Amino acid sequence: MQDFLQQTLTGGMPRVPKGETDFLSWQWWDEGLLELVPKAPVNQTLVFSAAIHGNETAPVEIMNLLLTPLLSGEKPLQARVLAVLGNPPALRAGKRYLNYDLNRLFGGRWQQVEDCDEARRALRLEQALELFWPPCAGDETRWHFDLHTAIRGSYHARFGVLPQNNRPWPADFLHWLAAAGLEALVFHRAPGGTFTHFSCEHFHAASCTLELGKALPFGENDLSQFAAAHQALAALLYGEALPVVHEKPRHYRVAQQITRHSDRFVLHMGKETLNFTAFPQGTLLAEDGDQRYYVQQAREYVLFPNPNVASGLRAGLMLVEEGEQTRALPL
Template identity: 70%
Template sequence: MQDFLEQTLSGEPPAKFSGRNDQLSWQWLDDGILELTPVNASSLALVISAGVHGNETAPVEILNQLVSQLLAGERPLLPRLLVILGNPAALRENKRYLRCDVNRLFGGRWQQYEDSPEARRAWRLEQAMETFWQAGSSDEVRWHLDLHTAIRGSWHTRFGVMPLRETPWPEDFLHWLAAAGMEALVFHRAPGGTFTHYSSQLFNAASCTLELGKALPFGSNDLSQFAAARDALAAILSGDALPQYAEEPLRYRVSQQITRLSGAFVLHMSNDTLNFTAFPQGKLLAEDGEKRYFVQQAREYVMFPNPNVAPGQRAGLMLVEDNAHNEATGAG
């Protein structure tokens, strides 16, 4: 098989749909969806996705490098692996999305939208993930790593966003996130339409949206800035040693969501406001007609502020620090 990313961007099916080497067998399932099965049985089933937003290219390039090494037989593969490039049509156009945001459509939410490439893609990705995990044993460990970069700069260059989860997070998963260079972890307390919430809620996967830097076009990324994440991915794929890290990530939890309700929405933040910028209690954050959003806690931090989302969509999240955990672990 030729280069996975090049094949996906071409929009054409590969000349061969399956193959093998001494380490693994592989199967092209669909546009940008590749399944790799190790020669030896594994207790881990791993889904790695990237390019769910088509302008977030650095994780796509990193993932493609690792996939190329696996397909060439240059490194062993330990887990069963499903590799997903989420939105190939948007990747080809270097756009976040063409009609609507794929990462708001999972968990069947695509059914609530008009027929569009993104809605169909979300449905296809749900199918691929369900089929992949159903093929494994009942005691298989499931991880899902969804790789992104952010529109804005951030006080924490690399951070993870954890979906709502009713059971404790596996310690080895949290350890892996720290080794991957996550400076902060943000814990959701409500369901959402993201790919990681879907995999966590329906399949009890340990799932995380990894924000690894700033969104740039193909060819403009300095991949050396992503070394910790790349090395941590290589470690989980092939059994390499995890990168060393000095500190535990800071922990935050979502305190409130800012939702754009109408065309009257105004976000009271400048266009260069960084993720994790702090605001004091009582600060007016946004307004939408008669609806007002204020800082409710002594101090809250903004994440993903974006006034240009469609009505009904999230225009920002407000966070508070998990002080008890941060003080107990000495994080930060």
């Protein structure tokens, strides 16, 4: 197999499900699941995922560009890798998802929705991580990068979202995120159903969702915007030099979540509202029947505003910037 993406898009098993080069052995586990193991001993393990949302194509193109020279034997491999294309049916259809947002179903949440492609896929990906990261793995380093693009444009074209984590983030992991050209890092303070939260909570992986630009069809992505992220991933995979850090990312934390609970939900933001748009204290953000969402802090920034989510799901996050003076409204 020379092309992981094309093989996944065919929807079938590869004619030869495993093989090797001078540097590594590879094995096709399942649709969109490929393990690569270097022949030399390594301490680094990496889950490298994309297409959890099927219409987010730039990360898929980046992943394939990085994997192809490994599979062809042109490049050495410096980590044990599980490459994941998360939602192949949605990827083939060019849709975010077919039945349910896959990135809300991890951590067993797939059991709470009706049987569908995404529910079964969430279970399969959970099982894949359990096989890839077994217990008692010694002192191996576990990192997970889940590559996405955002529905909307953003004041920060490249940013990372880190799951709730009660352990300190490794310094080399945070340095890597800066070297990857991320302009901002967003730190969750509550658990969620994302792939990165699952890998962080259950396997103690240093995990991050990388948001690289805006969702566009195949062939319309300007991958030069993500050259630093591509180079930083190449450094992990091939042992090449990390990009120089020119500016540290700005740090934000989640202050509140806007949730849609009914068909009466109204988000008071236009379609043109960019991620990280700032709103002053007291601004009415959304309403859902008798419930109102207001800006509580002196200033809050919106992330992922989307009024069209299913009932019970997140319709937006409100952030505060670390180090920025905040003062909450009185209750």
